[in-house]
Amino acid sequence: MRRLAIPLALLLFGTTASAAELDTPLKVINSVGKEGVGNAAAAKAWAELVKAGPDALLPILNAIDDAKPTAANWLRTAIDAIAEKQAAAGEKFNDDILATFIRDQKNSPTARTVAFEVFEKQDPVRSDVFLVGFIRDPSLELRRKGVQKHLTLFKDSPSSLQMIFEAARDKDQVESIAKELEKLKLPANITKHxxxxxxxxxxxxxxxxxxxxxxxxxxxxxxxxxxxxxxxxxxxxxxxxxxxxxxxxxxxxxxxxxxxxxxxxxxxxxxxxxxxxxxxxxxxxxxxxxxxxxxxxxxxxxxxxxxxxxxxxxxxxxxxxxxxxxxxxxxxxxxxxxxxxxxxxxxxxxxxxxxxxxxxxxxxxxxxxxxx
Amino acid sequence: MRPIFALVLIASASPLVAADWPQFKGANGSGVSSEKDLPVKFTDKDGLRWKVPLPARGVSSPVVFGDKVYVTCSAGTRDDRLQLLAFDTATGKKLWQRNIAATGGTTAHPKTCMAAPTPVADDTGIYALFATGDVLACGHDGAVLWVRSLTGDYPTISNQVGMASSPVLYKDKLIVPMDNAGESFLAAIDTQTGKNLWKTERSRDINWVTPVIRELNSTDAEVFYQSQKELVAYDAADGKKKWSHKAGSSSPTPTLVEGLFLTSSDGLSLMKPTENKLEDVWKSAKYRTGYSSPLFYDGKIYAAIPSTGIVYCIDAKTGKAVWDEKVPGKGKQTFSASPVAGDGKIYVLSESGTVAVFKAGGAEAELLGSSEVGEELLATPAISGGAVFIRSDKSLICMGAKK
CATH class of the missing domain: 2.60.120.260 (Galactose-binding domain-like)
Incomplete structure (x- = not known):
C-alpha cells in the first residue's frame, strides 16, 4: 500500500509545494502590461520558473488558463525551456499529471494544447490514445488531430463520416470530408456547417x-x-x-x-x-x-x-x-x-x-x- | 562634403563584426561579408556541412551570431504558431526553440507567412519580430528577455498582404519598422526592458522595407526608413524626423555602403547622402529587382531581375551594365532572395532552388558553381564562418566544409 501511496501522492500533490513557491513569479508574469510594462521583472520570474524544472509544469499550465495573450506567451516559452532541460537530462514529465490536465476541458484550450504537445513528444504511443477523444475538443489544434484520427479509423463508415464532418472545423478537413460524403450521395452543406x-x-x-x-x-x-x-x-x-x-x-x-x-x-x-x-x-x-x-x-x-x-x-x-x-x-x-x-x-x-x-x-x- | 563626415560614412559601411551575419542582409544590411574561402557549390555528398529540417515554413533569413544560427518559422493551420530556433553553426544541432502564439492577424498573401521579418542579434541577444506584430527577445542561451504584442498595444495594426520589414539594432535600441494600414510607426524598443524608448508616427501605408542605420559619428546616427512616398532620416536618439527625400520604394530594401545609398525604385538609383538630403549619382529604369534587393560590392552593383531570370553586374560609377547572365537551372528563374557577396563571389538564389555563385566583377560573367537544393528558396542567405547558410521552405542548409 505504501508503494502505491507514494506515487499517488506524487500524482496528486507532487507539485503542490512548488506551486506555492511559484505563485509569486507566476503573478509577476501574469501582470505584464501594455508597451512592455513589467517585462524586466517577468524575465527574472521566467528564470525562476525554468529553474524550478518539472515541478513548475502544472502551475504554469494552470497560470496559462488565466493569462492574457502576452503573459501566456511568456509562460509557454518557460515550458519550452523546461522541456528542453528535461529532454537533455533524459527525463520525462509525469505522464499522469499531463494526462489529467489534458482531459479536463475546464482548463483553457491553449494550456491543454501546450500540455498535449509536451505529452505527444515524450510519449507518442500513449498520447495517440487521446486523439479519438479530441473529436469535439474546444481546442482547434486538438480537434484537428481528433478529426484526423477518426478519418483514419472510420472513413469507410458513412455514418461516422457524417459525424466527423459535423465535428470538423478546419476548412481543408471540412472540404475533404464533404467530397467523400458527396461521393456517397450524402448531404454535406458547408454553408450551413x-x-x-x-x-x-x-x-x-x-x-x-x-x-x-x-x-x-x-x-x-x-x-x-x-x-x-x-x-x-x-x-x-x-x-x-x-x-x-x-x-x-x-x-x-x-x-x-x-x-x-x-x-x-x-x-x-x-x-x-x-x-x-x-x-x-x-x-x-x-x-x-x-x-x-x-x-x-x-x-x-x-x-x-x-x-x-x-x-x-x-x-x-x-x-x-x-x-x-x-x-x-x-x-x-x-x-x-x-x-x-x-x-x-x-x-x-x-x-x-x-x-x-x-x-x-x-x-x-x-x-x-x-x-x- | 566635409572630410571627417565622408570618412564616417565609409566606416559605417564596413561590417560591424566580420564573422557575424546579425540581421537581414548582414551587418547594416550591406549584403557583404568579409569572410574568406567561401564555397561555390555543394551536393549531398560534398561541400555540405549539414542540412536539417525546419519545423515549419518561413521566408525570413537566417542570421548568425557567434556559434549560433537563428531562424524563425510560423506553423499551424492558421499560421499562428510562431517559432524562434537556434542551431549550432558547426553541426546543425538544434540548441533551443521558443514557441509563442500569434496575438495579431495572420491574413497574408500565400507567398509569404508570419515568419517573414528577419530576426536581428547582437551580444545582448536575439530579437525576433513576426508579421503578426509579436516580438520575442531571447538571450543566446534561449532565456526569454521580453515579449511584446504590438498588435495588443496598438490594435489597428494590420497588413493583410503580410508584413515583412525586419527590425535592426542600434546600440541599446531595437528599431522596429511598423508601416501598415493601421497605426503606423517607427519605434525604438529598449533591448533590456522591452519598453518603448521612442515611437514616431508614420503614414498609414503598407511597406516591406527594412530600415538602414547611418552612423554619423560615435554617438550620433540616423535611421533611414524608406517607403513608397519618400525616404525619411530619423534621429536614432529620439526618433525625431531630421529630413526627407522623395525617393520612394516599398519593397526592396536600400543599402548604404561606401558612402552611397543604393535603392530600387522604378529601377535602380544610386545617391549620395549629404547632411540633409540625397544627391543623385545615376538612375536607371532598366534594373527592376522586384522583391529582391540590389547588392553593392567592391565598386559594382548586382541586381537579380525576377522578370527575366538575369543577374546584372553594373558599374557603380556609371550605372552601365558590365555583364549580364542567366541564372542556370530548369526554365526561367525568378528571385525573391537578395544577392549577397563575400570572398569575391556573388551568391544568387532562385525561387526554384538554384544556388548560383558568380565571380564578382570581371569583364564577363563567370559562373563559379551551381547547386540545386530541390526546395523553394525565398529567403536571403547568410554568410559566416566560411559557410553560407541557406533557408528553404523546409530546411536549413549550411553550405561549406565540415568542421
Whole structure:
C-alpha cells in the first residue's frame, strides 16, 4: 500500500509545494502590461520558473488558463525551456499529471494544447490514445488531430463520416470530408456547417470619396428601419455577397448590409467576416469591429468580433467600403459573414425570410428582390 | 562634403563584426561579408556541412551570431504558431526553440507567412519580430528577455498582404519598422526592458522595407526608413524626423555602403547622402529587382531581375551594365532572395532552388558553381564562418566544409 501511496501522492500533490513557491513569479508574469510594462521583472520570474524544472509544469499550465495573450506567451516559452532541460537530462514529465490536465476541458484550450504537445513528444504511443477523444475538443489544434484520427479509423463508415464532418472545423478537413460524403450521395452543406448568413438587405450607396465615408456615420448606423433596402442572397458556398453584382459597380462608395438573426437564448458568439474592403461590424446598433484596409487580401474568418447575442432578434449591420484604386485586383467589392461559436461551429440561429424562420446557410439561391 | 563626415560614412559601411551575419542582409544590411574561402557549390555528398529540417515554413533569413544560427518559422493551420530556433553553426544541432502564439492577424498573401521579418542579434541577444506584430527577445542561451504584442498595444495594426520589414539594432535600441494600414510607426524598443524608448508616427501605408542605420559619428546616427512616398532620416536618439527625400520604394530594401545609398525604385538609383538630403549619382529604369534587393560590392552593383531570370553586374560609377547572365537551372528563374557577396563571389538564389555563385566583377560573367537544393528558396542567405547558410521552405542548409 505504501508503494502505491507514494506515487499517488506524487500524482496528486507532487507539485503542490512548488506551486506555492511559484505563485509569486507566476503573478509577476501574469501582470505584464501594455508597451512592455513589467517585462524586466517577468524575465527574472521566467528564470525562476525554468529553474524550478518539472515541478513548475502544472502551475504554469494552470497560470496559462488565466493569462492574457502576452503573459501566456511568456509562460509557454518557460515550458519550452523546461522541456528542453528535461529532454537533455533524459527525463520525462509525469505522464499522469499531463494526462489529467489534458482531459479536463475546464482548463483553457491553449494550456491543454501546450500540455498535449509536451505529452505527444515524450510519449507518442500513449498520447495517440487521446486523439479519438479530441473529436469535439474546444481546442482547434486538438480537434484537428481528433478529426484526423477518426478519418483514419472510420472513413469507410458513412455514418461516422457524417459525424466527423459535423465535428470538423478546419476548412481543408471540412472540404475533404464533404467530397467523400458527396461521393456517397450524402448531404454535406458547408454553408450551413459554418453558419454563413446568406440572406441580406442592402442599403443604397453612400459617398466614400478620399476614404472619408469609413468614419462618417450615415443614416443606417442610427436608423432601425430598413424599408426600401434591396434583398441579396448568396448562393456561394462561403456566403459571398458580391456588391458589384448586387448594387452595381461603384467607386468611392459605402453600402450597408443588414441581417436579423433570432436566438432562442442569450448566446456567446463570434461574428466572422471576410472582405477585401474596409469593414465595420455593428451588433444591435453598437459598433463592435472596424478595419480600414483595402484590397490587401482576404481569407475565411479574417475579421472576428466576439459578441453576446441577446435572446430574440439581433440586428447585424456591416458597413462595406470601396475606394477608387484603378487596378483590376482592386475592383472587388463584397463580403462574406457568418455567426458561429468559439470553435467556428454553427449555432442554432434562425433568419426570418419571408416571415419564415430559416437556419443559417439553408437558403436556396434566389435572385435579388426588393425588401418590402 | 566635409572630410571627417565622408570618412564616417565609409566606416559605417564596413561590417560591424566580420564573422557575424546579425540581421537581414548582414551587418547594416550591406549584403557583404568579409569572410574568406567561401564555397561555390555543394551536393549531398560534398561541400555540405549539414542540412536539417525546419519545423515549419518561413521566408525570413537566417542570421548568425557567434556559434549560433537563428531562424524563425510560423506553423499551424492558421499560421499562428510562431517559432524562434537556434542551431549550432558547426553541426546543425538544434540548441533551443521558443514557441509563442500569434496575438495579431495572420491574413497574408500565400507567398509569404508570419515568419517573414528577419530576426536581428547582437551580444545582448536575439530579437525576433513576426508579421503578426509579436516580438520575442531571447538571450543566446534561449532565456526569454521580453515579449511584446504590438498588435495588443496598438490594435489597428494590420497588413493583410503580410508584413515583412525586419527590425535592426542600434546600440541599446531595437528599431522596429511598423508601416501598415493601421497605426503606423517607427519605434525604438529598449533591448533590456522591452519598453518603448521612442515611437514616431508614420503614414498609414503598407511597406516591406527594412530600415538602414547611418552612423554619423560615435554617438550620433540616423535611421533611414524608406517607403513608397519618400525616404525619411530619423534621429536614432529620439526618433525625431531630421529630413526627407522623395525617393520612394516599398519593397526592396536600400543599402548604404561606401558612402552611397543604393535603392530600387522604378529601377535602380544610386545617391549620395549629404547632411540633409540625397544627391543623385545615376538612375536607371532598366534594373527592376522586384522583391529582391540590389547588392553593392567592391565598386559594382548586382541586381537579380525576377522578370527575366538575369543577374546584372553594373558599374557603380556609371550605372552601365558590365555583364549580364542567366541564372542556370530548369526554365526561367525568378528571385525573391537578395544577392549577397563575400570572398569575391556573388551568391544568387532562385525561387526554384538554384544556388548560383558568380565571380564578382570581371569583364564577363563567370559562373563559379551551381547547386540545386530541390526546395523553394525565398529567403536571403547568410554568410559566416566560411559557410553560407541557406533557408528553404523546409530546411536549413549550411553550405561549406565540415568542421
Amino acid at each position: 459554418y453558419g454563413y448568413i446568406t440572406q441580406w438587405a442592402l442599403s443604397e450607396d453612400f459617398d466614400n470619396k478620399d476614404g472619408l465615408g469609413f468614419g462618417k456615420a450615415f443614416a443606417p448606423e442610427t436608423a432601425v428601419e430598413r424599408k426600401g433596402w434591396k434583398a441579396a442572397q448568396s448562393s456561394a458556398t462561403y456566403g459571398l455577397i458580391d456588391l458589384n453584382a448586387a448594387v452595381g459597380k461603384k467607386m468611392n462608395a459605402v453600402v450597408y448590409s443588414s441581417a436579423i438573426l433570432e436566438a432562442d437564448a442569450e448566446t456567446p458568439a463570434e461574428i466572422r467576416v471576410a472582405s477585401q474592403n474596409a469593414i465595420k461590424i455593428y451588433l444591435n446598433g453598437k459598433e463592435i469591429f472596424a478595419r480600414e484596409e483595402y484590397h490587401h487580401g482576404t481569407k475565411m474568418d479574417q475579421h472576428i468580433a466576439k459578441v453576446i447575442l441577446t435572446k430574440g432578434k439581433n440586428s447585424i449591420l456591416l458597413k462595406v467600403c470601396q475606394n477608387d484604386m484603378p487596378y483590376d485586383w482592386a475592383q472587388v467589392w463584397g463580403f462574406a459573414a457568418r455567426v458561429c461559436d468559439a470553435t467556428g461551429g454553427s449555432l442554432k440561429l434562425k433568419q426570418r425570410v419571408d416571415d419564415k424562420p430559416v437556419s443559417l446557410g439553408e437558403l436556396a439561391p434566389a435572385t435579388p428582390k426588393e425588401n418590402k
